Amino acid sequence: MGLFALFCLLLFCSVSGKVVDFLDKGQLLELKNAIFDPHNMLSSWKSTAPDHCSWFGVTCNSHGRVSELRIPGGGKLSNVIGKFLELKVLSIPFNRIAGELPNEIWGLKSLEVIDIEGNLITGDLSMVDFSNLKKLQVLNLGFNRLSGNIHKSFEECKNLTVLNLAGNRIQGPIPDVLPVLPPQPRRALQDSRGNDVNKKGLSPFEWVLILVASLIVLILLVVIIVYFYMRNRRRSSRVDGINIIPSPPRSGNERLVIFREVGVPLTFNNVIEATGNFTSRNCIGSGGFGSTYRAEISPGITVAVKRLTVEMCQGVPQFNAEIRTLGRIRHSNLVTLIGYYASPSEMFLVYNYLPGGSLEELIRDKRNHVIGLKTVHKIALDIAGALAFLHDDCNPRILHRDVKPSNILLDKDLKACLSDFGLSRLLEGFETHVTTGVAGTFGYVAPEYALACRVSDKADVYSYGVMLLELISDKRALDPSFAKEDNGYTIVFWARTLRREGRVEEVFAAGMWEAGPENVLLDLLKLGLMCTTELPSGRPTMRQVVRKLRHIQRDFDR
Known part of the structure; x- marks a missing residue:
């Protein structure tokens, strides 16, 4: 009788998903322990939380099994990730993931999307067996540190539709996979959790529902278009x-x-x-x-x-x-x-109109024309003053959200002026930046803004810091030279690494370190790195940046 009761209990737990819940929850907690999470984005991942399916970056299927992981952080991926047997989506782009990917990933037969672009991942692709990834549709390993030839088993990925291997050190041909794809995707209709709901097609009743819903949406669109057209015609002449x-x-x-x-x-x-x-x-x-x-x-x-x-x-x-x-x-x-x-x-x-062009053009031309340190400092002070004004003196205060060299214009005397301020809020919801999904340009966007869309003045400070590092180094935020080095993917990581290794003179543009003064150059580098600290609370305000730059200015007069 006792064994029968235990069997019934286990059966009930299995049906209700509790056994699976305990299993996947434990694996998620084990995975969290291996991830470097400086922004505490995984704070909801804790044993006392009742439902792991509601944790940040976790999506489950109807059985309570983890089907999608979209997690931030750094460090190395634990091999525990291979225990999520029903995982369909693994998305960890543009983080600090380093080292080799666990072999267990390549054995996850349910995987449809692997997106690990823009990390520090190493490894030899000739050692990777892709034969289990027959359902894989998206493989994005771009801009890492992968090498070697692609294993012949890659030809087993018959459902692949998106492939990105750019920015690595991969050699040899890519197996002929993409050209043999069928003209239509081989996917059943799926619900919001990615579960098959009809593998044999839709019933007539379902088709009627779809047609009726489409007609209603079409009517609403027509009404909205007519409304805005008539409102524009009746708009006041003043x-x-x-x-x-x-x-x-x-x-x-x-x-x-x-x-x-x-x-x-x-x-x-x-x-x-x-x-x-x-x-x-x-x-x-x-x-x-x-x-x-x-x-x-x-x-x-x-x-x-x-x-x-x-x-x-x-x-x-x-x-x-x-x-x-x-x-x-x-x-x-x-x-x-x-x-x-x-x-x-x-x-x-x-x-x-400002005839001096953009700061982007000046940085590009600096490689051929030496610009004095005083001019570099003046441009940095000009833009810091403009941002401090927007943040502190405007009512309502204005966050720029897209500070970068191409949005900084120069007059004939190289006085710098910030453009496009206020447009992000004015046209919110209509931005067309192609790299982030938020207002801003990848390479200049603060981590907390890119990962969680948390907008604050400290996001502008981060973008300003990237711009300052570009100004003193003549490197771009995502300079092509970084892909060939072991110093990281962005200018922030590159500059921080050189400083940590005691090679600060390599940060500065040609001839700048020799011309000095060294104390001013080091202060500018420290300021750029302070502005790009990962935690927003560790960054100064733009008003504090202005005060620091004015303090540095006094060193020129000594």
């Missing part, structure tokens, strides 16, 4: 006391909304003509929000015109109110918003 001519229809002579006069009238027609109808020969820069063009309105009067992507602008709530706020901002190290034009088919902002 915004905050500044004349706006409704559009369409458009005659070409509509005045722009003007915040600051430039000496001649600015109309839709003369701006378009001055840009050559936005031809490439007048394009002076492109970014996530659109392209910027040089426009000579009349002899001696030149402006910069940022043409926004129309899809990003339609339906943006309170655009006029937000843009008026930006138009009131004045600071000597911020580009000046002169005015703007907005209609359902066209939208552009007009700024003062």
Whole structure:
């Protein structure tokens, strides 16, 4: 009787998922112990937590088994990961994972996605047996330190649709897998947890439900489009006391909304003509929000015109109110918003034109032209002052969220001005940056922002620190030379490694260390590394950065 009761208990636990729960929970806790987690992102992973399926980065299937792991952190992956037999997705991109991948990973027969791009993983792919990964659809091992030839068993990955091996030291041919894929994906319809719900096709009733739902969505889209079209037609002809001519229809002579006069009238027609109808020969820069063009309105009067992507602008709530706020901002190290034009088919902002180009171009040209340390320091101080103003003196305060050299413009005397401030919030939800999924550009985005979308002024501080390291080193945030070195993948890790190894002189651009003074150079390096500390609480505020740079400035006068 006792054995029968025990059997019933075990059967009940198996059905309710409790045995599996204990098993996978223990394995997750074991995996956590092997992961370096400086941001405490895995704080929910604890034995007292009742449901491991609700832990950060963990997704389970309907049986309570771990099916997806999307975890941050560093260190080495434990071989315990091979115990998650129903794991379909393993995603740990752009972290600090080092060493070789456990062999147990290649034995997980349910794996469909392996995304471990941008880590410090080593190993010889000729030793990897891929024959168990017959369900694998995505293999992203780009920008690690892998080497060797690809094992012939790779040909067993018949379902592979995405393959990225760039940025490694892999040799030899890639087995012919991708060209033999069938024209249609070999996947059954799946639910939100990745479980098969119908392997034989949909029933007529299910098809009716799908068609009805699609029709409802289509009707709603039409209603929304008509609503915004009619709202734009009825929009008031005045915004905050500044004349706006409704559009369409458009005659070409509509005045722009003007915040600051430039000496001649600015109309839709003369701006378009001055840009050559936005031809490439007048394009002076492109970014996530659109392209910027040089426009000579009349002899001696030149402006910069940022043409926004129309899809990003339609339906943006309170655009006029937000843009008026930006138009009131004045600071000597911020580009000046002169005015703007907005209609359902066209939208552009007009700024003062700075003839010195971008800081990105200056850093690139510095390799051929020596720029003095005082100029480097002045540019760093200019941008620090601009960010401190946005963070502390604007009401409401403004977080830039995309600080990088291409968004820093220079006048003829190399005075630096920050551009694109306020646009991330203005066009939130419509950004087109291709590398992060958040506002910003990969390489400049702070870890807590990239991993958890936690936005704060300290994210701008991190981006500023990356920019400062670029300025003193002439390296890019993701310089191609890093892929060939053993010093890491980003400029932050590269500079931190050289400093730890006592090779600080190698951080600086050619001739800069020899020209000195060394104490100023070391202070700038320390400031850049302090701004890029992984924990936001360890970074200074931009106001503190300004004070530090002014203190460094006094060393020039000694």
